Amino acid sequence: MKDLIATFAVAACTALATLPAAAQGTWPDKPVKLVLPYPPGGNVDGAARIVSEQLQALFKQPFIVDNRPGAGGMIAGEFVSKATPDGYTFFMGANGPILFSPTIFKRSAYDWKKDFAPVSSVSFTPLVLQVHPSTPYKTVAELIAEGKKPGNALTMASPGAGTQNHLVSEYLQRESGAHWTTVHYKGNAPATTDLLGGQVKFNFDQISVAGPFIQQGRTRALAVTSPHRLPQLPDVPTLQEAGFKDFSTETFTGILAPRATPPEIVTRLSEAVQKILADKAVQARFRTLGSEARGSTPEQFAGFLAKEDARWMPVIKQANISAE
Secondary structure, eight states: OHHHHHHHHHHHHHHHHHSOTTTTTOOOSSOEEEEESSOSSSHHHHHHHHHHHHHHHHHSSOEEEEEOOOGGGHHHHHHHHTSOSSSSEEEEEEHIIIIIHHHHTTOOSOOHHHHEEEEEEEEEEEEEEEEOTTSOOOSHHHHHHHHTSTTOOOEEEESSTTSHHHHHHHHHHHHHOOOOEEEEOSSHHHHHHHHHTTSSSEEEEEHHHHHHHHHTTSSEEEEEOSSSOBTTBTTSOBTTTTTOTTOOOEEEEEEEEETTSOHHHHHHHHHHHHHHHTSHHHHHHHHHTTOEEOOOOHHHHHHHHHHHHHHHHHHHHHTTOOOO
């Protein structure tokens, strides 16, 4: 009898030892990193700090925001793709760094489909088409009409090749037949500075950045990229209303894990993020950033990324967008 009990005890211990850490309820038992592709400040950093604070309170372990900017976000992305897949290092990025940077920078540092396991979306932020107030353009149609004139002097400020701001501009040119000169900057701050100074005519920017300047009259909004008008700018039409049927786009933020991370950990973190983002107080904090908090299952986020990839990659290739 004693031998039989001993045998069952050994078997039980062996089975327990083979269970993933998440199944044993031990994850996380040390600090977790959220690696970001941008410096402190801005849309992704703001979203990450809200989420990390809430995750820390939920799991009783530090969730550290680790800013690793550079190379179109690939420094951060490559770091996470090669990190030990133990559930303690995650990539929190946006459209460009997650999906497009390896193509635009012509460096196969990682492939989101092969090297990452999607965890959850976090936030979605619409963009605003805005012009310097010294320009005569009051509608999208007037801007497009100017862009169709041969040799026009329109200039569009871009925070970098392949950013969502840049891709929307390329899309609008492709769909309308208009053309303008794209001026690339090293980040959003210098692009915004030159727009406010009148050195460039217009840009696309996140409502979180553009909103205060529009309210102050330092820029003039012509359209928003959301499917519906924004409560912050109720008098500004959507691009769909301006004639671009079925078009809408937003800058998203989301979390990914190294591909081989145990699915139990991916699921547990995804469920935690969804719970956090469903909280009304957290949603209110995101609204102050001009964003909508919206979590998703790993499967939903993977499907969303696949659709965004299929939608924008042809635009990148047709426009021959490159950081070189």
